[in-house]
Amino acid sequence: MLIKAGGKLKESDVTDEKLYLSRRQFMAGGAALALGSLLPAPSLAASPEDYPALTGYTKTKWGANEELTPFKDVTRYNNFYELGVDKGDPAENADALKVKPWSVKVEGEVGKPGEYAFEDLIKGIPLEERIYRLRCVEAWSMVIPWIGFPLSSILKKFEPLSKAKYVRMETIHAPEQLPGQRSRFSSIDWPYEEGLRIDEAMHPLTLMAIGLYGRTLPNQNGAPLRLVVPWKYGFKSIKSIVKIQFLESQPKTSWNSIAPQEYGFYANVNPKVDHPRWSQKTERRLPSGLFSVNRIDTQMFNGYGDEVGHLYAGMDLKRFY
Ligand SMILES: Nc1nc2c(c(=O)[nH]1)N[C@H]1C(S)=C(S)[C@@H](COP(=O)(O)O)O[C@H]1N2
Numbered sequence: 001m002l003i004k005a006g007g008k009l010k011e012s013d014v015t016d017e018k019l020y021l022s023r024r025q026f027m028a029g030g031a032a033l034a035l036g037s038l039l040p041a042p043s044l045a046a047s048p049e050d051y052p053a054l055t056g057y058t059k060t061k062w063g064a065n066e067e068l069t070p071f072k073d074v075t076r077y078n079n080f081y082e083l084g085v086d087k088g089d090p091a092e093n094a095d096a097l098k099v100k101p102w103s104v105k106v107e108g109e110v111g112k113p114g115e116y117a118f119e120d121l122i123k124g125i126p127l128e129e130r131i132y133r134l135r136c137v138e139a140w141s142m143v144i145p146w147i148g149f150p151l152s153s154i155l156k157k158f159e160p161l162s163k164a165k166y167v168r169m170e171t172i173h174a175p176e177q178l179p180g181q182r183s184r185f186s187s188i189d190w191p192y193e194e195g196l197r198i199d200e201a202m203h204p205l206t207l208m209a210i211g212l213y214g215r216t217l218p219n220q221n222g223a224p225l226r227l228v229v230p231w232k233y234g235f236k237s238i239k240s241i242v243k244i245q246f247l248e249s250q251p252k253t254s255w256n257s258i259a260p261q262e263y264g265f266y267a268n269v270n271p272k273v274d275h276p277r278w279s280q281k282t283e284r285r286l287p288s289g290l291f292s293v294n295r296i297d298t299q300m301f302n303g304y305g306d307e308v309g310h311l312y313a314g315m316d317l318k319r320f321y
């Protein structure tokens with residue numbers, strides 16, 4: 001059931017994290033849009049072959065029987081508000097993001113803080129392909145063949161101290177590159193930030209991805225490295241990470257700061273706890289069109305409950321949503 005005072009909701013109304021960003025940002029972008037329409041449309045890379053190949057990864061059991069969401073949908077239906085508010089904007093603006101050179105700052109309660117070059121960070125860590133479901137809080141979902149490694153394998157390199165109870169991550173802040181960060185009207189207090197409890201961060205399912213479909217990550221999917229937490233709503237899977245902090249207390253997170261009554265710190269996929277404005281009982285599995293919506297039931301913890309349920313034993317998941 002959709003909950004809204006005074007009338008019915010259309011399907012399009014529900015695809016709306018951008019509700020918080022777009023109304024004002026849309027007007028600010030108006031001038032640029034008008035200019036843009038005079039220019040030839042950019043030619044968008046549409047197949048895996050358009051991206052550099054990744055080699056030497058092993059295939060895993062994860063998602064082996066699932067039907068993959070086509071590459072085109074995985075790379076052209078994105079939420080990456082630094083690159084625009086509409087689903088097609090991140091692909092169109094992808095070239096704005098510069099991913100070379102790239103480094104990650106490591107701070108806080110760790111034995112080995114510092115600034116690590118991307119190449120050093122991933123050196124020596126075996127790459128895996130894992131097919132995971134990603135379920136957005138907007139009630140659409142995809143099945144994506146990620147390439148990456150358990151987040152724990154890099155976190156351990158930094159030697160976390162016992163005081164480290166949470167991990168906070170930050171996305172690149174570069175308004176000169178990223179159109180979404182230039183908008184005076186955006187509700188997000190950049191940079192985008194996310195956090196996990198340390199046991200969630202260290203869980204073997206939590207993936208740091210550097211590729212998909214056998215290729216390096218397209219920028220719109222969060223190049224050069226982005227988190228994938230498959231039992232949580234998509235917004236926890238922070239893109240284009242430049243900072244990792246180990247903290248004693250729970251960090252702020254971008255969506256929780258914008259609308260705390262709608263987006264919690266935990267954000268576990270949960271069909272029993274509805275978003276205040278729509279149901280979370282079902283989802284549209286992409287590709288989804290007007291005539292074949294492809295609606296399926298949403299599973300507790302996005303179907304990963306056997307692996308992660310114990311992390312939340314005894315917690316009231318209506319309160320800690
Ligand atoms: N930095 C950053 N990370 C982000 C977002 C964002 O806007 N900025 N959007 C989040 C949301 S809401 C979702 S659903 C997923 C989408 O990931 P995908 O585009 O790779 O499918 O990225 C998440 N990570």
Ligand SMILES: [Mo]
Binds near residue numbers: 017136234
């Ligand atoms: Mo999302």
